[in-house]
Amino acid sequence: MTYEFLQQYWWLLISILGALLVFLLFVQGGQTLLFEAGDDMRRTMMVNSLGRKWEFTFTTLVTFGGAFFASFPLFYSTSFGGAYWLWVLILLGFVLQAVSYEFRSKPRNIFGTRTYDIFLLLNGAFGCILLGVAVATFFFGSEFTIEKASLVNSSAPVISQWAPTHGLEAIFCWKNLCLGFVVLFLARTLAAMYFMNNIDDESTFERCRKALLVNGLIFVVLFLVFLGIVLTSDGLQTNPDGTFTSVPFKFFHNYFTMWWVLVILLLGVVLVLYAFARSVWSKHFKYGIWYAGLGTVLVVLTLFWVVGYNATPYYPSLLNPASSLTIYNSSSSYFTLSVMSWVSLFIPFVLAYIIYVWRAMNRKPITPEEMSDDSHKY
Amino acid sequence: MNDLMSLVDWSRAQFALTAIYHWLFVPLTLGLAVIVGIMETIYYKTRDAKWLGTTKFWMTLFGINFAIGVATGIILEFEFGTNWSNYSWFVGDIFGAPLAVEGIIAFFMESTFIAVMFFGWKKVGPGFHLASTWLTGLGATISAFWILVANSWMQYPVGMKFDPEQMRNVMESFSAVALSPVALNKFFHTVLSGWTLGAVFVIGVSAWFLLKKRNNEMAIRSIKIASWVGLAGIVLTIFTGDGSAKVVSRVQPMKLAAMEGLYHGQCGQSITAFGILNPNKCCTNNENEYLLNISMPKGLSFLATGDPNAFVPGINDLIDGIEITQNGDTVHNVSYADRIALGKQAHEALKAFDTAKKKGDKAAMDIARAAIEKNFQYFGYGYLDSPSEAVPNVPMTFYAFRVMVTLGGYFLLFFVVVLFLVYKKKSILADNKWLQWIAILSIPAVWICSEAGWITAELGRQPWAIEGLMPNKAAISDIPSSSVVLTFFIFAVIFTALLIAELSIMFKQISKRSKENIDNAKI
Numbered sequence: 001m002t003y004e005f006l007q008q009y010w011w012l013l014i015s016i017l018g019a020l021l022v023f024l025l026f027v028q029g030g031q032t033l034l035f036e037a038g039d040d041m042r043r044t045m046m047v048n049s050l051g052r053k054w055e056f057t058f059t060t061l062v063t064f065g066g067a068f069f070a071s072f073p074l075f076y077s078t079s080f081g082g083a084y085w086l087w088v089l090i091l092l093g094f095v096l097q098a099v100s101y102e103f104r105s106k107p108r109n110i111f112g113t114r115t116y117d118i119f120l121l122l123n124g125a126f127g128c129i130l131l132g133v134a135v136a137t138f139f140f141g142s143e144f145t146i147e148k149a150s151l152v153n154s155s156a157p158v159i160s161q162w163a164p165t166h167g168l169e170a171i172f173c174w175k176n177l178c179l180g181f182v183v184l185f186l187a188r189t190l191a192a193m194y195f196m197n198n199i200d201d202e203s204t205f206e207r208c209r210k211a212l213l214v215n216g217l218i219f220v221v222l223f224l225v226f227l228g229i230v231l232t233s234d235g236l237q238t239n240p241d242g243t244f245t246s247v248p249f250k251f252f253h254n255y256f257t258m259w260w261v262l263v264i265l266l267l268g269v270v271l272v273l274y275a276f277a278r279s280v281w282s283k284h285f286k287y288g289i290w291y292a293g294l295g296t297v298l299v300v301l302t303l304f305w306v307v308g309y310n311a312t313p314y315y316p317s318l319l320n321p322a323s324s325l326t327i328y329n330s331s332s333s334y335f336t337l338s339v340m341s342w343v344s345l346f347i348p349f350v351l352a353y354i355i356y357v358w359r360a361m362n363r364k365p366i367t368p369e370e371m372s373d374d375s376h377k378y
Numbered sequence: 379m380n381d382l383m384s385l386v387d388w389s390r391a392q393f394a395l396t397a398i399y400h401w402l403f404v405p406l407t408l409g410l411a412v413i414v415g416i417m418e419t420i421y422y423k424t425r426d427a428k429w430l431g432t433t434k435f436w437m438t439l440f441g442i443n444f445a446i447g448v449a450t451g452i453i454l455e456f457e458f459g460t461n462w463s464n465y466s467w468f469v470g471d472i473f474g475a476p477l478a479v480e481g482i483i484a485f486f487m488e489s490t491f492i493a494v495m496f497f498g499w500k501k502v503g504p505g506f507h508l509a510s511t512w513l514t515g516l517g518a519t520i521s522a523f524w525i526l527v528a529n530s531w532m533q534y535p536v537g538m539k540f541d542p543e544q545m546r547n548v549m550e551s552f553s554a555v556a557l558s559p560v561a562l563n564k565f566f567h568t569v570l571s572g573w574t575l576g577a578v579f580v581i582g583v584s585a586w587f588l589l590k591k592r593n594n595e596m597a598i599r600s601i602k603i604a605s606w607v608g609l610a611g612i613v614l615t616i617f618t619g620d621g622s623a624k625v626v627s628r629v630q631p632m633k634l635a636a637m638e639g640l641y642h643g644q645c646g647q648s649i650t651a652f653g654i655l656n657p658n659k660c661c662t663n664n665e666n667e668y669l670l671n672i673s674m675p676k677g678l679s680f681l682a683t684g685d686p687n688a689f690v691p692g693i694n695d696l697i698d699g700i701e702i703t704q705n706g707d708t709v710h711n712v713s714y715a716d717r718i719a720l721g722k723q724a725h726e727a728l729k730a731f732d733t734a735k736k737k738g739d740k741a742a743m744d745i746a747r748a749a750i751e752k753n754f755q756y757f758g759y760g761y762l763d764s765p766s767e768a769v770p771n772v773p774m775t776f777y778a779f780r781v782m783v784t785l786g787g788y789f790l791l792f793f794v795v796v797l798f799l800v801y802k803k804k805s806i807l808a809d810n811k812w813l814q815w816i817a818i819l820s821i822p823a824v825w826i827c828s829e830a831g832w833i834t835a836e837l838g839r840q841p842w843a844i845e846g847l848m849p850n851k852a853a854i855s856d857i858p859s860s861s862v863v864l865t866f867f868i869f870a871v872i873f874t875a876l877l878i879a880e881l882s883i884m885f886k887q888i889s890k891r892s893k894e895n896i897d898n899a900k901i
Contacts (some may be wrong), residue, residue: 052493052497053493055448055488055489055490055492055493056489056490058448058452058489059481059485059486059488059489061452062451062452062455062481062485063478063481063482063485063486065455065456065459065477065481066455066474066477066478066480066481066482067478067481067482069458069459069466069470069473069474069477069478070470070474070475070477070478070479071474071478073466073467073470073471073474073546074467074470076458076459076463076466076470076474077459077463077464077466077467077470078463078467079459080456080458080459080460080463080466080855081459081460081461081462081463081464081466081855081856081857082463082855082856084460084855084857084861084865085861087456087459087460088460088865091452091453091456092868092872094449094452095449095450095452095453095872095876096449096872097449098445098446098448098449098452099445099446099449099876099879099880101445102441102442102444102445103442103445103879103880103883106442106883106886106887107883107886107887107890108882108883108885108886109879109882109883110875110878110879110882110883111875111879148467148544148545148546148732149545149728149729149732151464151468151545151728151852152725152726152728152729152760154725154760154761154852155382156382156856157464157761157851157852157854158463158464158854158855158856159463159464159467159545160463160467160856161856162856162857164858166857166858166861332470332471332474332475332548332549333471333541333544333548333549335548335549335550335552336471336472336474336475336548336549339475339549339552340475340478340479343475343478343479343482343483344482346482346483347482350482350483350486350487353487353490354486354490357490357491357493357494357510360494360498360501360502360506361493361494361497361498361501361502363501364501376438376441376496376497
């Protein structure tokens with residue numbers, strides 16, 4: 001295995017984790033739908049339906065972070081320490097989420113069920129938007145510079161410097177926010193389909209179908225706007241000597257140069273649209289989540305591939321293009337990537353038991369009777 | 379420089395705050411996982427409803443605790459990036475790997491099977507459920523292993539070399555990192571201390587049931603299981619603690635000296651059983667070390683090296699360069715003042731290397747590379763201004779260590795007594811309110827003991843983020859200290875509020891369930 005192969009392989013793994021994470025954000029989307037549940041029983045069923053899956057999303061996020069750290073430590077060092085407020089706000093939302101399911105309906109929980117539901121709403125809305133913003137910086141760049149020789153500057157030893165706003169500038173960039181809202185409405189769309197699949201209750205099904213129509217349409221419009229921005233944007237190109245040149249329509253070119261990525265993008269879009277249309281028109285179709293989920297994974301994979309492959313720096317610097325990060329100049333060493341690649345052989349095994357357990361637990365959908373009866377419910 | 383130090387201090391405070399809160403919940407998860415696993419195994423074998431009820435009761439408390447442990451854990455992982463970005467680059471090639479392995483192997487196991495543990499009673503068979511309970515605990519334990527490997531590597535950096543081309547350290551041996559003696563000792567010491575803590579929790583809560591005369595049978599049953607787990611836990615915790623101290627004496631002698639408040643060591647060094655440190659003492663004056671000191675002759679020499687007459691260096695000895703080697707021999711090594719000078723030479727050589735690299739001057743690069751390699755072991759000292767900067771906070775390390783050891787000894791006695799009573803004098807345990815109150819009050823004590831262990835380990839290694847290679851002040855992110863102050867207080871308020879909610883829910887659950895007939899449980 002060459003070093004270059006390992007670097008590309010690890011970008012593939014990062015993109016798989018990122019794509020699965022975006023799919024699993026249906027949990028966050030569902031949390032933003034709780035206040036539209038209509039009645040308490042419906043909300044209880046929705047919370048419990050999500051409550052059996054939230055840890056997958058949370059764990060995927062943590063693993064995404066850990067894998068990024070292990071494979072591309074210069075990104076971890078630059079982005080987390082630089083875009084401080086962006087990442088801290090994301091983390092705070094997930095802290096609130098982690099306790100909310102377990103605490104919300106427990107007696108004497110101090111703050112009351114509604115507060116924990118608001119925590120879930122905050123995590124759902126801001127988690128999606130801010131993660132979307134963070135990923136959008138891969139396309140549109142961030143305000144940082146890197147000078148590794150600073151390491152031995154005893155009065156200011158930090159190798160990466162960021163704009164004084166430390167991530168707030170990324171949050172308030174309209175192009176980044178566009179992807180943020182794409183992710184939010186995608187998550188709400190997926191959540192509506194997830195509830196239609198996972199909760200066996202006619203009124204919940206109908207309510208989610210209506211929510212799906214509205215959120216799905218908003219998502220499609222926003223996604224097309226975002227795709228339009230990306231395809232018409234300039235992007236940096238890595239030259240053979242390691243320098244960077246700005247190229248018009250860089251991502252558009254990447255899709256056409258790597259034609260198979262374009263095919264996967266189109267396939268993903270078709271799957272999401274099929275799931276959306278059939279779930280809305282058909283009165284009893286409840287498998288939309290699987291088509292839309294697969295479609296989402298495929299589309300997000302291609303977004304990661306066009307920012308990372310084909311001589312594209314995945315983390316462009318707006319202040320000094322020479323500081324931009326590529327999968328080659330920011331990765332771990334050959335040795336570490338090799339070791340980690342052996343560890344990655346566990347991933348199919350992990351996916352297999354997750355699918356097995358998911359199927360075992362979902363064999364019976366959630367019903368109002370179960371909610372009235374279950375001793376351990378949220 | 380003042381702003382830099384303020385940033386370092388607040389970044390440390392934020393990390394310490396998160397770690398201390400996180401460690402309130404993790405050991406209970408580790409301990410309860412084993413106890414609940416044993417209880418469910420007995421239920422699986424007997425299919426007796428009382429064991430099902432016992433399992434479910436403790437599982438409820440496990441779930442409440444688990445959620446908040448997860449909440450604080452996510453912050454810790456990402457704080458390496460947000461607050462210690464230089465560190466993340468300098469050693470990310472080594473340090474990132476255990477975190478990724480933890481995510482891939484441990485976190486998914488925990489998060490997948492905990493859903494079955496709580497919601498699977500009616501959805502999967504009893505064997506599948508039992509396996510899920512054990513796999514949740516196993517996931518938590520594997521998670522502990524990898525994060526402790528990462529922590530141990532910071533205390534004993536092995537299996538890597540410095541690459542001046544990339545200005546970072548790169549891994550050379552994964553097995554050296556994962557199986558270092560510090561990592562193995564720390565793993566067993568920490569996880570087994572979690573068993574101890576979980577057992578004290580179960581015994582203490584059960585004692586409250588006995589005090590209130592509610593569900594006595596369930597309480598006695600729980601105490602029997604917990605006291606065996608606790609006894610095994612504390613005996614092995616003490617054993618591995620002894621192993622840890624021996625390793626520390628070799629790889630972090632300054633930490634050992636701080637744990638003992640020892641400034642000038644000697645052959646046949648005594649150990650302080652009880653002592654009050656002189657608050658005016660520091661490494662630059664000649665004041666007495668203690669205001670009061672009751673010591674055991676030759677104790678420290680024996681515990682640290684196995685030889686009662688061996689030399690154990692104190693803080694000033696170490697600053698002067700006197701150490702003991704891996705073989706236990708006393709050597710005159712390089713003094714800290716010289717290390718600082720050599721470290722600065724390594725820094726200058728690295729600057730020269732960078733300049734030569736930018737000019738494409740290969741001959742100059744080779745000369746600079748050789749100079750870096752010669753002094754790289756002192757690289758971290760190059761960031762220090764004086765030898766006294768390399769001395770940790772002695773009073774906090776000294777007292778935290780004593781709190782841990784004293785309470786550790788108490789818990790050994792505690793489990794022996796409880797085991798004797800629960801098997802031989804059950805009526806005394808069931809009726810004696812004094813004993814019951816001692817068991818209840820042991821709950822906060824075990825948490826103090828556990829946190830004191832971490833305070834010893836982490837304060838004792840200051841000022842190093844990576845022992846000898848990178849002090850905290852070179853490991854930070856370039857963010858205004860005011861931002862870190864703000865996030866420190868945001869985290870402090872949120873963690874405290876969630877802790878209060880968690881305790882309130884926990885107390886209410888214990889109280890509510892104590893009034894039900896726990897033995898009459900259904901799937």
